[in-house]
Ligand code: URP
Ligand code: ZN
């Protein structure tokens with residue numbers, strides 16, 4: 001048998017197993033796993049390395065409009081390049097509806113931005129901001145049918161927040177169409193109340209972003225989202241969970257047999273609200289929602305992953321430049337935390353942070369790492385088994401890791417569009433040295449080897465995770 005490429009001598013890990021064998025790749029797919037596979041156009045030596053399913057980051061924001069005079073730091077080229085250097089082979093950004101926009105228009109707009117501009121594969125979630133009858137009755141079901149099988153709704157943010165009845169209506173469409181609803185759970189009115197009160201007291205520095213949306217804001221919304229989903233009998237994914245109280249709401253729901261899933265992110269494992277207290281405006285570098293909390297919350301997020309309450313670990317990559325009036329230092333943002341764009345870069349550092357802090361420090365197994373960063377994303381969002389595993393027939397989306405390489409995270413080694421990393425100075429052990437999408441290197445031995453436009457759009461199937469529990 002002959003192959004296009006054989007990856008030889010590596011240790012393979014999937015979500016369930018770790019084993020040593022070679023990988024034969026033909027026509028972009030894994031064609032064989034075994035020893036002495038035969039000849040190939042190219043033999044890649046992976047001895048001493050780990051070969052893992054490429055990371056799938058199912059929560060990233062790219063080229064999203066973020067308010068007047070604010071510009072996101074990444075376009076599809078820079079975001080997918082950065083992702084590839086971080087060991088990812090696929091990202092799932094959001095196609096965000098703005099009030100008054102038809103969803104078809106939204107989807108066409110994001111395809112215009114992404115088509116021909118990606119280094120790795122992409123698929124889109126929708127964001128529903130305008131839950132009109134036309135959107136819910138016609139557009140959304142048609143788009144789910146076409147492979148946009150998940151959508152996010154927001155319980156906060158001006159222009160995005162849905163009321164409870166709108167949430168219920170969107171959830172009903174998800175139930176009817178078999179789509180999965182992702183929920184940003186924070187109480188909008190509570191944040192507005194606290195923000196107004198802080199501003200009246202002159203408390204406007206960046207760290208009050210955290211004070212304005214404390215844990216009860218998130219816990220209450222999480223509880224409410226779960227209750228609404230229970231009424232409709234529809235599965236939901238609570239995204240970017242930051243603390244133990246929200247995590248316990250999800251755990252309780254799961255223990256009652258509800259299909260409620262949870263996601264957490266690197267910022268909730270290694271940052272705290274203290275980081276928002278930096279000198280001058282440095283704290284804006286860490287402004288994201290929900291905000292990083294405290295050490296106990298970090299512990300709880302680890303537990304959530306260890307105990308299976310959280311099935312996904314995503315970056316929530318949402319990059320703005322720091323030293324830029326169109327980024328974190330917007331003129332209005334200098335007057336109050338209220339106006340600082342929310343979000344931080346992280347698509348390139350997600351995997352090394354979890355590998356080092358999780359696998360390296362014995363908090364999770366290598367197989368759990370693969371599940372949390374790749375396999376579960378593919379399963380949750382209708383990409384499995386094409387994506388998210390190393391198996392015969394799957395796409396040859398692989399990351400080759402040097403488990404011993406020691407790296408201090410710094411902006412100088414990042415490949416995205418932002419001008420800072422919130423993880424500056426964190427020392428990690430283990431780094432993805434090569435990334436391959438459908439059998440072609442995108443990053444090889446730390447150098448860009450892919451071509452812009454080689455990344456493809458992947459429509460998604462409906463997920464088993466979205467099937468109602470009590471049907
Ligand atoms: O602050 C954040 N997380 N910005 C990104 C948008 C979101 O809510 O996920
Ligand atoms: Zn969100």
Ligand code: ZN
Pocket residue numbers: 203204205207208
């Ligand atoms: Zn203060």
Ligand code: ZN
Pocket residue numbers: 059060061316317318
């Ligand atoms: Zn997000």
